[in-house]
Amino acid sequence: MMALALATLHHFEQQAATDCGDPATLLRAEALADHAEALAAAGALRRGIRLTVLCTALLAGAVAVTWYAPPQDPPALLARQGSTTWCGAVESTSHGTVVRSVNGESTPVDLAAADLVRPVTSCPASG
Structure with missing residues (x-):
């Protein structure tokens, strides 16, 4: 064994x-x-x-x-003189006057006579 x-x-x-x-x-x-x-x-x-x-x-x-985000509206300027309010995109400025554009129409706004001037991202519906 x-x-x-x-x-x-x-x-x-x-x-x-x-x-x-x-x-x-x-x-x-x-x-x-x-x-x-x-x-x-x-x-x-x-x-x-x-x-x-x-x-x-x-x-x-x-x-x-x-x-490719949606386009944004150009910045706008809101100006108030008394009971009248203007709002629109700024086209040009010259000697205290701003030319604003609303629906293709240009209107000058005298900033010296304005009570309120404020930049806004978009105008109110009545602007």
Whole structure:
């Protein structure tokens, strides 16, 4: 019985020495590990490229949405003298007088005689 156990032990020792000590086996294992690492790196690179393209497309879409916003009205000037109120886009200024434009008509407004002059983003409906 002891002889059988020693023979089996000797057989496994020889097998282990052959598997671990064989340079070709060690080179194959190292090559397989390098190949697996290269495949993992290639997969990470592909994933990074896809995400970069996706982020670029999302950024371009966001810029396109905000770039073509609806046009805004030009700033206007609100001037009041007594009970009369003028409001319109400023065409020109000269020596205390402002030329305003409302619906294509230009009207001068003397700012020295005005009680209130205020810039507004849009004129009130009655302007």
